[in-house]
Amino acid sequence: MFNFDFYNPTHIIFGKDRLESIDKHVPANATVLITYGGGSAKRSGLIDKVKTVLGNRKVYEFGGIEPNPRYETLVKAVEIVRSEKIDFLLAVGGGSVIDGTKFITLASSYKGDSRDLLKYGFTPITSEIVGNVLPIGTVLTLPATGSEMNSGAVISYEHGKFAVMSPLTFPKFSILDPTITFTLPKIQVANGVIDAFVHTTEQYITYPVDVRVQDRIAEGILQTLIEIGETTVAEPENYDARANHVWSATLALNGVVGAGVPQDWAVHMIGHELTALFGIDHGQTLAIVLPALLDVRREQKRAKLLQYAERVWHIESDSEEEKIDLAIQKTREFFESLGVKTRLSQYGVGADKIPVVIEQLKAHGMTALSETQDLTLDISQKILERAL
Ligand code: NZQ
Numbered sequence: 001m002f003n004f005d006f007y008n009p010t011h012i013i014f015g016k017d018r019l020e021s022i023d024k025h026v027p028a029n030a031t032v033l034i035t036y037g038g039g040s041a042k043r044s045g046l047i048d049k050v051k052t053v054l055g056n057r058k059v060y061e062f063g064g065i066e067p068n069p070r071y072e073t074l075v076k077a078v079e080i081v082r083s084e085k086i087d088f089l090l091a092v093g094g095g096s097v098i099d100g101t102k103f104i105t106l107a108s109s110y111k112g113d114s115r116d117l118l119k120y121g122f123t124p125i126t127s128e129i130v131g132n133v134l135p136i137g138t139v140l141t142l143p144a145t146g147s148e149m150n151s152g153a154v155i156s157y158e159h160g161k162f163a164v165m166s167p168l169t170f171p172k173f174s175i176l177d178p179t180i181t182f183t184l185p186k187i188q189v190a191n192g193v194i195d196a197f198v199h200t201t202e203q204y205i206t207y208p209v210d211v212r213v214q215d216r217i218a219e220g221i222l223q224t225l226i227e228i229g230e231t232t233v234a235e236p237e238n239y240d241a242r243a244n245h246v247w248s249a250t251l252a253l254n255g256v257v258g259a260g261v262p263q264d265w266a267v268h269m270i271g272h273e274l275t276a277l278f279g280i281d282h283g284q285t286l287a288i289v290l291p292a293l294l295d296v297r298r299e300q301k302r303a304k305l306l307q308y309a310e311r312v313w314h315i316e317s318d319s320e321e322e323k324i325d326l327a328i329q330k331t332r333e334f335f336e337s338l339g340v341k342t343r344l345s346q347y348g349v350g351a352d353k354i355p356v357v358i359e360q361l362k363a364h365g366m367t368a369l370s371e372t373q374d375l376t377l378d379i380s381q382k383i384l385e386r387a388l
């Protein structure tokens with residue numbers, strides 16, 4: 001097991017009818033900015049309920065944070081934070097709204113050009129860089145990213161998606177009420193299952209470092225997602241299936257599975273380019289790239305792929321190749337059983353577009369990806385070809 005620091009200060013408030021707790025966790029004299037997306041939270045009445053709980057506090061709203069939140073949108077909220085002297089940010093939405101709000105809090109305190117904050121990548125942005133930032137709370141509406149209990153954000157600017165990491169952006173609290181997610185379109189539920197699944201595999205199907213607890217937590221999350229996946233998509237109001245979906249997604253990326261382990265993230269980095277270039281949803285890009293990457297990287301990942309085949313899919317065979325082939329096939333079939341296509345060509349992206357993706361990976365410095373940093377542009381190309 002590698003050395004690690006584990007720090008996660010987010011207070012999770014889970015279950016039905018938990019909105020009232022907001023009152024306890026937002027200071028009584030706070031001036032609050034509620035951030036939300038394209039309108040689903042307005043239409044469902046959720047924003048009104050949140051405002052009711054906030055009572056007499058002074059409340060402003062900022063809507064219109066789009067999926068894959070854009071820098072240009074978020075800086076408009078920064079102006080409101082400064083002009084209205086906001087002192088608490090309350091994000092009501094999915095990963096995009098929560099990520100966007102994390103960026104808003106950092107950018108509001110930063111003295112320079114806030115585009116600078118997109119350049120840090122996986123290097124944490126500290127208070128030496130931005131000073132003191134405003135606290136964030138969240139009401140999660142889409143179980144997928146884990147953003148409700150982590151310190152990361154992904155912000156879109158020009159033709160790229162940029163990781164922004166800061167220990168200052170852990171939400172102070174997050175309300176996880178599965179019933180709030182009942183209004184989701186089926187495709188977003190499926191995307192969410194796949195995102196949580198791939199967050200887990202990025203931190204689990206790497207190489208062995210004898211991390212028994214982390215491995216078993218990862219296998220527990222993967223098996224849970226496999227068990228409830230089809231139900232949580234097909235039966236939007238099945239509380240038990242959705243509750244397990246929500247908590248799996250949070251646990252997949254709150255630092256527990258990733259403590260002390262090698263981490264890959266190549267599926268995400270290649271997937272981000274597919275979103276930026278072709279507008280394919282984040283979860284769908286992962287469903288395209290993961291099976292192809294596991295196939296191309298079977299030598300580097302052999303030991304963990306076999307463990308994945310045996311412990312997650314219960315595959316028995318005398319042939320290692322057959323076990324790996326079957327595990328990859330079952331992974332693809334699982335994604336497809338949720339109604340998500342797993343081939344690039346099914347999204348209208350043909351072989352002629354692969355050089356463009358490779359160019360973008362190069363432009364964003366993604367030339368040595370993976371847990372062993374030996375996934376070159378040539379290998380990314382092979383993965384994309386395998387994904388056609
Ligand atoms: O904008 P509205 O109208 O609210 O509609 C949204 C949006 O169109 C809709 N939606 C959300 N909750 C709903 C709902 N519709 C009906 N009922 C509800 N309860 O769903 C659509 C997608 O929302 P979005 O927030 O974009 O989805 P998701 O949560 O999958 O977030 C994706 C973003 O998170 C980033 C991705 O790159 C992408 O930008 N990620 C963030 C991570 C993190 N912070 O740790 C890690 C992830 O790997 C990921 O990269």
Ligand code: ZN
Pocket residue numbers: 145195199268282
């Ligand atoms: Zn993801």
